Amino acid sequence: MTTEPEPSTESRTPLTKERVLDAAIALADESGIESLTMRKLAEDLGVEAMSLYYHVANKNVILDGMVDQAFSEIDMSFVELDWRSAMTHRAISVREVLSLHPWAISLMQSRTNPGPALLHHHDSVIGILRQAGFSIEMTAHAYSALDAYIYGFVSQELSLPFDTSSAEEAAEVADAILESFPTEVFPYLAELTIEHVMQPGYNYADEFEFGLDLILDSLERLK
């Protein structure tokens, strides 16, 4: 019985901003952004909370870094495709990354310091539209509409209290909501829920590409 636990080799590696960021992302991925406290983060890294302040100025620096890290994970191979395929692939890839890191979209919306990965991503998307012949103005319109749609869809999806690719879970939740009011009071809501959402095979996740195509169809026409 020694008085000190053996120091793990991991905890002996000196801290760096990178290690702090990686640990913050791992913690937020696993336990949710509300579990990301300076004290818990320090614990995961084998140090005291106060040690973190030697490597980052404050918690906001960590949050900004996490967002940019997430953006750097977006698959950029869409830059090789024609504009419409490129927009589709980038939308799917953005959605994938944001679903993998459910904290990212809310952080994005509360933080306003664009990092290098975000700027690079923006530049690539704008470049594709410009090279495809979209005017500057139409490029701005297109980018605004696509981003609003993508972020809005993912926000909605992440805020639903069930896995959107599971028809069973969706049906259960829909059923619970249905039972909270008489169907005569909200007849159209009841109809849509019973005859669509609660049907086997319904998949809210499938709505993503449908809505995306609505926007892309119109853009193609206006090009």
Added chain:
Amino acid sequence: MTTEPEPSTESRTPLTKERVLDAAIALADESGIESLTMRKLAEDLGVEAMSLYYHVANKNVILDGMVDQAFSEIDMSFVELDWRSAMTHRAISVREVLSLHPWAISLMQSRTNPGPALLHHHDSVIGILRQAGFSIEMTAHAYSALDAYIYGFVSQELSLPFDTSSAEEAAEVADAILESFPTEVFPYLAELTIEHVMQPGYNYADEFEFGLDLILDSLERLK
């Protein structure tokens, strides 16, 4: 010099859940959702923090109530219009209310208890689409796409560090971002910023209806 300050007539009115909710909304509107603490809210109401727990089970009940209150403020007169005008007017009205209560959209996304005002709103929108001849499936597609777009646009707009209906403020912020990197590194981003965003008369807020029309145009074609 009396030992007790005169009790204001206001603070003598007994608390109710409604008064707590109204005060919570007033506080969040004025000082931001991060200022809404049980202690500050109690102070505004002239009681101690612990008194609030006699009227509401916990803070989440207040947050849920605030969201539904905001939804009840949406102008419902769109129900009289043809489907396309109705969708446009309801989108504009939702955006207005969410801009008036900047805390509402983030609360909506973190809370999952739909209140009566939200359910009624959903039912009305679905009813318009169904009566206009949209199939159940197409109604689901349309609603999903429109809501994703509306909430996404408002989220983006509220997260920008300037008033989106001010061309001057947008240009200033754009200029600051531009100076954070050499223009050769992100040429397309630089071009869009300099030749569009920083031009006099540019108004990000104007993008809202353009993107909305992209979706509505496609829906009209598919109807």
Added chain:
DNA sequence: ACCTGAACACCGTTCAAGT
């Protein structure tokens, strides 16, 4: 019936101090 004081288990952060 309605409100409160004291307490608990948390936060982020500062600062002087340790090695």
Added chain:
DNA sequence: ACCTGAACACCGTTCAAGT
């Protein structure tokens, strides 16, 4: 150079107690 203990000014919430 890197880490920490103690402290500060906060949180939401419980509970027994006051009127």
